[in-house]
């Protein structure tokens with residue numbers, strides 16, 4: 086229901102005004118499969134083809150009848166929904182299905198991942214941030230135990246006159262009154278430096294133009310500076326690496342190398358050895374970078390990312406929140422690139438379009454069991470969304486994975502149509518990116534356009550929204566811009582996309598391309 090006309094507006098005041106200004110200010114009243122409906126001024130229901138589909142959370146479309154029917158029976162059966170701290174076998178049922186799928190899809194995978202449930206994608210990412218920090222802290226504790234032991238041994242050896250303290254670059258030993266004094270000065274300095282290092286938070290690795298959520302920790306993994314920079318003081322920092330330059334990754338990570346000072350006795354001499362310190366918390370990766378205009382990782386980047394994580398010893402966290410659950414034609418998009426993760430995140434389509442659910446999966450070799458009680462949330466792992474998740478998984482896996490095959494086939498068909506438009510408008514379209522039902526058309530930069538409105542909108546990053554507004558107004562198709570410059574338009578419909586939908590989409594895109602080619606800026610303005 087919309088707010089009474091003229092009444093005070095408490096929610097979305099700025100957002101709604103802005104949506105109206107770009108031609109996207111519509112309230113939808115009904116939704117099914119790939120179609121949204123709104124009611125026009127004459128009271129008529131107007132269908133809109135939805136290519137946004139809940140930002141990729143509707144692999145089976147809006148209000149899928151099988152999922153809705155299942156939800157109704159779940160509610161009718163009075164299934165317990167919130168029963169925290171009791172045995173909730175549905176959590177294990179979901180994890181068992183996920184592990185069977187992971188075993189099939191992950192190269193060399195053993196399908197042994199522990200599951201922690203969450204309410205949203207960003208929460209699943211933050212769960213991974215926390216778990217990676219637990220792992221890192223354990224490695225730091227092991228290191229500091231060793232350095233403490235070595236320091237004690239040095240004390241004993243120097244006290245017994247079995248060792249002397251060598252000159253070193255860390256302390257000048259001014260005014261030291263003997264070997265024990267020199268050692269204490271050295272240990273104090275090493276201890277001071279080590280304490281400083283240990284007090285620093287981790288540095289995370291992610292790819293340029295990554296999107297991993299908007300909560301306190303996850304926003305630091307999302308590169309967009311407008312969303313990230315105001316909050317840098319709240320969480321650990323991220324080093325963003327270029328996915329298109331895998332050859333540069335090792336060198337970039339090498340720059341983060343830092344060491345703990347270990348004071349030990351070697352052949353009767355107390356020396357200082359630098360030990361690699363685990364500064365890097367984790368490497369977060371989207372197999373298909375949604376917010377970067379639906380760019381899939383290359384095989385070379387995937388291999389390099391795995392190699393970097395193995396070299397550094399940090400977990401590789403494959404964020405499949407957007408790309409997972411079948412959208413790319415496999416359950417995990419990362420399986421296309423042969424990328425094996427230590428942790429995985431899933432969300433969006435696991436909610437079946439009617440529930441909120443997310444899960445983080447941790448390989449058993451790394452999982453710290455105490456985490457099961459360290460992280461919890463009132464609503465996570467609830468009986469209702471779990472029942473929906475099991476239904477979605479059953480639908481995905483049915484008929485030997487028919488849904489994945491449809492996603493791949495429909496995606497190929499849609500990509501073919503988008504590519505045909507790109508081929509006919511090379512002056513206007515830069516490229517078509519993506520895989521399966523995770524696609525984007527990237528338009529050429531219009532900041533140097535001859536049409537003033539086009540130039541202006543492109544400079545303010547608004548061109549993509551105006552294109553979306555026009556496609557909605559004139560073609561009754563809902564798309565949204567994506568990509569760091571907002572130059573791309575995203576397509577992530579459900580598997581029920583028809584040939585007729587694809588033909589309409591191609592027609593609308595040709596219209597937009599003609600406007601851009603003709604520099605007809607006025608037509609874009611609502």
Ligand code: PMP
Nearest residue numbers: 205206207296297298404406407
């Ligand atoms: N990671 C990825 C890859 C995403 O695409 C998203 C959402 N677009 C998130 C994390 C955050 O998920 P949510 O919006 O549910 O918090």
